[in-house]
């Protein structure tokens with residue numbers, strides 16, 4: 001049985017309490033490993049190691065050398081691509097076709113992209129007139145924030161964790177990462193890659209465990225943590241804000257969503273169906289940017305519903321290493337119960353179930369896994385629970401609309417503001433509608449097309465701050481102005 005240990009100061013360690021929890025394969029609900037849960041002692045050791053490493057060789061490395069090490073980290077992930085792939089797929093159940101295309105390559109490229117982005121960022125400078133005529137020169141410099149706690153979710157484990165660790169290290173910080181308790185494998189494997197790439201001990205640390213009253217809380221309340229970058233549920237973000245309020249710790253949050261797709265009658269229907277099939281069902285609907293509310297202009301409503309249904313019927317549920325499968329299970333039995341409870345609520349509240357709505361029949365070896373059917377509903381009012389709450393499963397509700405104004409209003413009628421997709425071939429409409437949608441990212445005629453140089457984050461309850469490209473600098477560095485009287 002695989003033992004998954006904490007990674008502290010360059011070493012893999014168990015934990016003084018000896019406490020472990022199970023690592024489960026969600027495709028069949030089988031135990032595939034044991035994870036050592038970091039208690040207060042291990043979290044403290046990890047934070048102290050990270051703090052010490054700031055003053056060690058890492059803090060003194062010339063920029064070019066730091067960036068070259070980060071390139072080696074990316075190369076190290078790619079060199080062990082198949083190991084990362086298997087680890088990610090066993091933890092999440094996601095199909096190999098998806099993880100080999102998105103999770104692992106993008107997990108690796110996060111180190112190169114951010115290393116390259118920061119090499120050429122200019123700081124500002126202002127010459128100030130003074131009464132004596134000599135003037136004063138202002139210029140800004142950036143210093144690392146310090147010890148950054150990275151708390152990450154289970155849906156894209158390596159990709160979302162490295163999306164934080166990459167820029168944090170590029171900016172000269174040190175990190176303590178707490179991956180989700182559901183997906184500890186690839187973050188742990190990254191420890192080996194860090195050692196091989198020559199990352200000094202203490203720069204990258206990993207502590208395993210849960211949230212409240214466990215590793216996550218011990219980390220967010222640790223007095224020597226200088227900033228917390230978190231991806232996860234909005235209610236967890238609220239708990240973390242409370243936990244670090246007294247110490248005024250800096251936070252960067254990427255939180256939940258209830259993302260709309262708005263499909264106009266002037267869309268290219270083939271593109272809209274293909275894109276919406278991906279945006280609703282990719283990764284079994286467990287993508288923060290996934291579409292859960294679809295608004296379709298009335299003249300094409302019936303055709304759109306019928307075609308999305310037939311497109312979703314072609315999805316093939318199956319094991320991660322089955323080359324023909326393109327949809328995996330949900331992450332856990334607990335999440336399956338949650339998603340099924342929403343499926344029930346939709347029926348109770350009067351939905352027309354266009355597709356799915358229950359548990360699929362799987363083969364004997366997968367029957368104990370966390371499988372649910374791809375599901376489409378129509379006919380619910382906007383006040384219905386499944387239209388308002390984030391479900392994080394492979395499902396959507398489709399609603400007709402009559403005017404552009406109504407579409408914008410419906411899209412914005414949510415406390416969340418993470419992402420949206422607009423489907424139209426009318427360019428003016430595309431600009432007009434995108435500008436009015438309250439979300440951190442709006443895709444027109446596409447979905448999940450990500451340029452890592454662009455700002456990423458959520459409006460309203462979907463986050464605090466922006467990361468990506470030079471925007472990550474705002475969180476991972478302190479910007480200081482130096483004023484020199486000439």
Ligand code: NAD
Nearest residue numbers: 152153154179180211212216217232233236254255256288
């Ligand atoms: P979650 O909030 O349950 O857990 C995320 C992480 O926080 C885990 O590592 C967990 O152990 C930890 N945690 C939980 N409670 C904590 C506490 N009190 N203190 C410290 N740490 C704590 O989220 P999840 O279920 O892993 O992920 C799904 C959620 O993440 C969805 O809401 C999804 O929309 C969101 N998400 C957002 C983005 C984005 O970019 N905005 C990306 C991916 C996922």
